[in-house]
Amino acid sequence: MAEFAAAVKKNKWPEKISATLIGSCTNSSYQDMDRCADLVKQAKEAGLKCTVPFLVTPGSEQIRATIARDGQIDTFEAAGATVLANACGPCIGQWDRQDVPMGTPNSIVTSYNRNFSKRNDGNPATHCFVTSPELTTMMAIAGSLSFNPMTDSLKTPSGGEFRFKPPFGNELPKSFDAGENTFQAPPKDGSSVQVVVSPTSDRLQLLSPFNKWDGKDIRARVLIKAKGKCTTDHISMAGPWLKYRGHLDNISNNMLIGAVNAENEKVNSVFNALDGSYGAVPDVARAYKAKGIKWVVVGDENYGEGSSREHAALEPRHLGGVAIIVKSFARIHETNLKKQGMLPLTFTNPADYDQIGSRDEVEIVGLSSFAPGKQLTLRVHKADGKTVDLKVNHTFNEGQIAWFKAGSALNGMAEGAKRS
Numbered sequence: 001m002a003e004f005a006a007a008v009k010k011n012k013w014p015e016k017i018s019a020t021l022i023g024s025c026t027n028s029s030y031q032d033m034d035r036c037a038d039l040v041k042q043a044k045e046a047g048l049k050c051t052v053p054f055l056v057t058p059g060s061e062q063i064r065a066t067i068a069r070d071g072q073i074d075t076f077e078a079a080g081a082t083v084l085a086n087a088c089g090p091c092i093g094q095w096d097r098q099d100v101p102m103g104t105p106n107s108i109v110t111s112y113n114r115n116f117s118k119r120n121d122g123n124p125a126t127h128c129f130v131t132s133p134e135l136t137t138m139m140a141i142a143g144s145l146s147f148n149p150m151t152d153s154l155k156t157p158s159g160g161e162f163r164f165k166p167p168f169g170n171e172l173p174k175s176f177d178a179g180e181n182t183f184q185a186p187p188k189d190g191s192s193v194q195v196v197v198s199p200t201s202d203r204l205q206l207l208s209p210f211n212k213w214d215g216k217d218i219r220a221r222v223l224i225k226a227k228g229k230c231t232t233d234h235i236s237m238a239g240p241w242l243k244y245r246g247h248l249d250n251i252s253n254n255m256l257i258g259a260v261n262a263e264n265e266k267v268n269s270v271f272n273a274l275d276g277s278y279g280a281v282p283d284v285a286r287a288y289k290a291k292g293i294k295w296v297v298v299g300d301e302n303y304g305e306g307s308s309r310e311h312a313a314l315e316p317r318h319l320g321g322v323a324i325i326v327k328s329f330a331r332i333h334e335t336n337l338k339k340q341g342m343l344p345l346t347f348t349n350p351a352d353y354d355q356i357g358s359r360d361e362v363e364i365v366g367l368s369s370f371a372p373g374k375q376l377t378l379r380v381h382k383a384d385g386k387t388v389d390l391k392v393n394h395t396f397n398e399g400q401i402a403w404f405k406a407g408s409a410l411n412g413m414a415e416g417a418k419r420s
């Protein structure tokens, strides 16, 4: 903690905390909540309350109902906390933050498990510090990044000194309250059920099945060669975009808009081979799709790390992407791509990343004998007419190859249901 306080000063991070947040799916067990409530009680007994906004997101309906019954929610609210719905909430950017204008440097402390830039409130100037729920709670009372609960005390309203004691929380409640049951059982025979979606809705859209593989090797343009970290937030940004999660075409307008183009080091600016201009990534992808031109993404290490956001795989597929070729993948994203009928491929030699340019075309050769453990060839057609053959690996098993051939896992399942 002492080193952290020194780093705050050295880096000129805003010392005054603007918000503290605990909960979401991570660090939100009964014990976490009970220990945090214990800290809040200690402070309350000394006459102290939260000095900065303290947002609590219960991890599930069961936790919400149980801590409502057992009093922890009352304890938090009495200290000035706001208890949010039991959902991802600000962890995924569902935070309509009004108190800090966009672009204003500020520090928040959370016990969520992600801290990418703009992740929680969409503000690139927000510094997000991730720590335990207990430390976050103490920071909600202290309000300063420099506060060290091991050594520092807080002034009480009566002029005394208050120091936190180690928190205690029950590991489990006496019993869990399952909470509100919102499950609606489907009808036994669903054959006459119609899902009606307004064609003018900009929030909801029925999914159309993706096209099946046509049985041929694939030739495609490089849409973007992404440089450095490319998380699912770079591929499909959260925040205000989340309202379009039910509308694939609309949310696809955020596809890769956060990724850095290795060619010009810019975000959301890629070469359009149709007219030689530079455009936004989704716009160029749509232009290619309209002309029937397939495209691929080239990426760096650990491509697709972050929340397992299905849209980060659905969007490239929807806009005409066929393969993502990278040095290495985050495992869940790699599987998500397979489910949507995309080809996640890795360079056998990671240095081959340097052999592909942003203006090249590639051919994926060997798909007619696509098999588990068998490498494919990536034939790179350079802008100057030369070609380079690179070996690429994949991790498809037989079942996943069937998804690719069917166009997606859903297509494959639908085909299976028809056969049975």
Ligand code: SF4
Pocket (backbone or CB within 6 Å): 024, 025, 026, 087, 088, 089, 091, 092, 112, 113, 114, 307, 308
């Ligand atoms: S966004 Fe991901 S990490 Fe955050 S609460 Fe939701 S599921 Fe958990």
